[in-house]
Amino acid sequence: MKSVDLTLSLPAWMQLPMPDHIASDAVVREELLSWQVHPDGETVSFLSLVVGDLAASQTAADDIEVIQRTSFTSIDDETFYAYVTMENREADSALMNTLQIPGLVLVPPVVYTDEATMQVTVLGEEDTLSSVVARVHDDVSVSIERVSDHGRLGGSLAGRLTRRQFEAVEVARDLGYYAVPRTASLAEVAAELDISESAASSLLRRAEQALVDAALVR
Structure with a gap:
C-alpha cells in the first residue's frame, strides 16, 4: 500500500x-x-x-x-x-x-x-x-x-511524523520543553525517552522539520 x-x-x-x-x-x-x-x-x-x-x-x-x-x-x-x-x-x-x-x-x-x-x-x-x-x-x-x-499517524500535521517522532514531540511537550519559558531540558526529554541527548535532539529536529514543512505545505 x-x-x-x-x-x-x-x-x-x-x-x-x-x-x-x-x-x-x-x-x-x-x-x-x-x-x-x-x-x-x-x-x-x-x-x-x-x-x-x-x-x-x-x-x-x-x-x-x-x-x-x-x-x-x-x-x-x-x-x-x-x-x-x-x-x-x-x-x-x-x-x-x-x-x-x-x-x-x-x-x-x-x-x-x-x-x-x-x-x-x-x-x-x-x-x-x-x-x-x-x-x-x-x-x-x-x-x-x-x-x-503509508505507515504514519493520521491527521493534517501529525501525519507527517513517524510514531517515534510523534512520541518524542509528545513527551517533550508534556515535560515543558516547548513551554515559554522552557521548563524542561533536552537531557530530561532524552531520559524520559531512554535515549542519548544527541539522539533526542536529532529526533526532535526531524519532527520539527516535518511539522514545519507540513504547515507550509512543502
Missing part, C-alpha cells in the same frame, strides 16, 4: 469565484476536513478548518452566489471552522471524479494554500495510484510531491 502527495493547480473556471472587494490574503490556508454530496447531486456540504480573516470570509460567503448556507465557529483570532452548503458545480464534480477510482482512498484533509492550489494525499495499490495523474482534467496542472509507504 502506497500514498502519494499531489499538488493540483486549478484553472480559473474551477476556482470558487471570490468577490473583488475581498483581499486575496483573507484566507491563508484551508483544510477541507469532510464533505458530502447530497442525494439529489445538486448540492454539496463540507467542513473546513480555515486560517484567515473570519469577518472577511463571512462577507465573501454572503456574496458568492453558489453558496447557500454557512455556519462559522471561531477557534482563535486567526483560525475558525466553516460549515458550508453550496451548489455542486460542474467544476467540483470534474475535480472529485478524478479521485473517485475503485481501490483509491482520498486521505483528508484536502489543503488549499490559495484559490488555485490544492494539495491532496491519495492511498492505494501502486497500479491504482499510477492511473490518478492520467485521469486529471486537461486544464489542471499536477505535480507529484512525494510517494511513500
Whole structure:
C-alpha cells in the first residue's frame, strides 16, 4: 500500500469565484476536513478548518452566489471552522471524479494554500495510484510531491511524523520543553525517552522539520 502527495493547480473556471472587494490574503490556508454530496447531486456540504480573516470570509460567503448556507465557529483570532452548503458545480464534480477510482482512498484533509492550489494525499495499490495523474482534467496542472509507504499517524500535521517522532514531540511537550519559558531540558526529554541527548535532539529536529514543512505545505 502506497500514498502519494499531489499538488493540483486549478484553472480559473474551477476556482470558487471570490468577490473583488475581498483581499486575496483573507484566507491563508484551508483544510477541507469532510464533505458530502447530497442525494439529489445538486448540492454539496463540507467542513473546513480555515486560517484567515473570519469577518472577511463571512462577507465573501454572503456574496458568492453558489453558496447557500454557512455556519462559522471561531477557534482563535486567526483560525475558525466553516460549515458550508453550496451548489455542486460542474467544476467540483470534474475535480472529485478524478479521485473517485475503485481501490483509491482520498486521505483528508484536502489543503488549499490559495484559490488555485490544492494539495491532496491519495492511498492505494501502486497500479491504482499510477492511473490518478492520467485521469486529471486537461486544464489542471499536477505535480507529484512525494510517494511513500503509508505507515504514519493520521491527521493534517501529525501525519507527517513517524510514531517515534510523534512520541518524542509528545513527551517533550508534556515535560515543558516547548513551554515559554522552557521548563524542561533536552537531557530530561532524552531520559524520559531512554535515549542519548544527541539522539533526542536529532529526533526532535526531524519532527520539527516535518511539522514545519507540513504547515507550509512543502
